[in-house]
Amino acid sequence: MQKEMISMRQAFCIIVLFIGGSSIVMGGSSEAGQDAWISLLLGFLGVIPFILFYARIMRLYPDKDIFEIFETLFGKIIGRVFTVLVSWYALHLGSLVVVNFSEFIEIMAMPETPQLPLMIVMLALTAFLAASGVETLGKWAIVTLPILCLIVVLTVVLALQQMDFSNIQPVLGTEFSKIAAGSLKIFTFPLAETVLFLGLAGSVKRQTNPYKLYFYATAFAVLILLVVMVRNIELLGPALMKIEYFPSYITARIINIGDFLTRIEGSISMNFIMAGITKITVCLIVAAKGIAYLFGISNYRKILIPVSLLMLSISAILYKTAMEMFAFIEAYQYYALLFQIIIPVIVWLFAEIKIRRQKKLAAGR
Amino acid sequence: MLTAMVIALFAGAIFLDYIPRRKDRKKRDNLVYGMLLAISFVILLLFSVGVSVPSPSKAIDSVVRMIVPIK
Numbered sequence: 001m002q003k004e005m006i007s008m009r010q011a012f013c014i015i016v017l018f019i020g021g022s023s024i025v026m027g028g029s030s031e032a033g034q035d036a037w038i039s040l041l042l043g044f045l046g047v048i049p050f051i052l053f054y055a056r057i058m059r060l061y062p063d064k065d066i067f068e069i070f071e072t073l074f075g076k077i078i079g080r081v082f083t084v085l086v087s088w089y090a091l092h093l094g095s096l097v098v099v100n101f102s103e104f105i106e107i108m109a110m111p112e113t114p115q116l117p118l119m120i121v122m123l124a125l126t127a128f129l130a131a132s133g134v135e136t137l138g139k140w141a142i143v144t145l146p147i148l149c150l151i152v153v154l155t156v157v158l159a160l161q162q163m164d165f166s167n168i169q170p171v172l173g174t175e176f177s178k179i180a181a182g183s184l185k186i187f188t189f190p191l192a193e194t195v196l197f198l199g200l201a202g203s204v205k206r207q208t209n210p211y212k213l214y215f216y217a218t219a220f221a222v223l224i225l226l227v228v229m230v231r232n233i234e235l236l237g238p239a240l241m242k243i244e245y246f247p248s249y250i251t252a253r254i255i256n257i258g259d260f261l262t263r264i265e266g267s268i269s270m271n272f273i274m275a276g277i278t279k280i281t282v283c284l285i286v287a288a289k290g291i292a293y294l295f296g297i298s299n300y301r302k303i304l305i306p307v308s309l310l311m312l313s314i315s316a317i318l319y320k321t322a323m324e325m326f327a328f329i330e331a332y333q334y335y336a337l338l339f340q341i342i343i344p345v346i347v348w349l350f351a352e353i354k355i356r357r358q359k360k361l362a363a364g365r
Numbered sequence: 366m367l368t369a370m371v372i373a374l375f376a377g378a379i380f381l382d383y384i385p386r387r388k389d390r391k392k393r394d395n396l397v398y399g400m401l402l403a404i405s406f407v408i409l410l411l412f413s414v415g416v417s418v419p420s421p422s423k424a425i426d427s428v429v430r431m432i433v434p435i436k
Binding site for chain 1: 391408
């Protein structure tokens with residue numbers, strides 16, 4: 001079977017949409033109040049070394065995805081343990097985004113509708129996209145990213161008249177511990193979640209510079225999140241931001257241009273759907289690849305449907321209420337460190353040692 | 366209603382994806398396919414009839430709270 005390949009531009013768009021995923025609508029950390037944007041920038045500074053680790057892993061093994069790298073470095077048994085862990089993370093993260101989506105629809109638009117049908121629709125769409133392959137996902141990302149940016153810019157421009165710039169003051173008025181806590185949250189959700197992109201790394205064209213790819217994509221996504229966050233703070237104020245589950249949606253709801261252009265919150269739902277679909281699809285492909293690799297199945301597409309149904313079943317049982325969902329973020333920021341820091345750093349160390357040994361051996365011959 | 370939806374969903378997966386393509390797959394692939402399908406079917410069926418299935422997030426939350434002091 002011919003290997004699927006995506007260009008750097010497509011990979012860039014996938015990563016940006018992946019980071020945007022649910023965060024564009026959930027609006028990022030709110031505990032730092034008006035200084036949430038500082039938390040975002042600190043989170044970005046914190047994630048830079050780790051995305052460079054991810055990029056380094058991509059550079060050391062350019063044609064391999066993370067599961068092949070596990071086996072190359074650790075052998076079959078330990079490699080499979082890592083494969084199980086990363087596949088689980090992809091499956092769980094995908095389920096979390098599906099629940100974010102269904103909770104969003106239930107809270108904002110359809111309070112009487114059970115969440116299961118909403119989840120089925122979302123997963124059917126993502127399974128279709130995943131079954132079409134990574135190349136199609138790349139094309140989808142190229143088309144949707146400009147639309148997402150346009151919507152963000154449009155909501156900012158339309159909201160300018162109603163913005164209260166004093167909402168963002170006093171700068172650094174929040175305790176630093178709260179700002180730091182917010183930055184850890186942003187680090188784990190969503191910035192370092194890009195570790196899952198290593199599951200698609202084998203599909204990125206060889207001539208791509210992984211450092212540039214990871215850095216610029218993350219920086220661009222942070223820029224979008226920064227604009228979204230500052231817009232939300234200036235329109236809602238820090239107090240309202242704290243009590244809203246989906247501040248971006250509420251922000252768009254209060255935009256009112258001369259009683260002529262109102263109720264543009266649908267555009268925010270569109271953003272969530274476009275970025276959410278990309279994030280779930282990446283998770284689905286990585287989970288299916290991991291499970292296929294674990295059982296020695298040659299092509300992940302063969303088991304894509306049952307993996308998406310498994311993701312659906314996990315989504316259905318994850319939380320009973322939206323409050324549970326938001327409370328889990330507290331534990332998630334520590335749980336995710338295993339997949340976002342510990343495993344990649346171990347892989348990076350072993351990869352460096354192995355490559356150096358191979359170089360020494362080659363030089364000795 | 367939800368139960369009917371779940372049964373229809375899995376019937377669709379079996380009749381539209383599993384059966385038509387089972388000859389293209391190896392025996393092991395079909396076994397993994399069936400296993401994943403069975404696990405998700407049981408979970409969703411229990412969920413649809415109102416049985417409380419333990420959430421993995423709660424287990425993760427408890428383990429994390431044992432290790433890290435979270436307020």
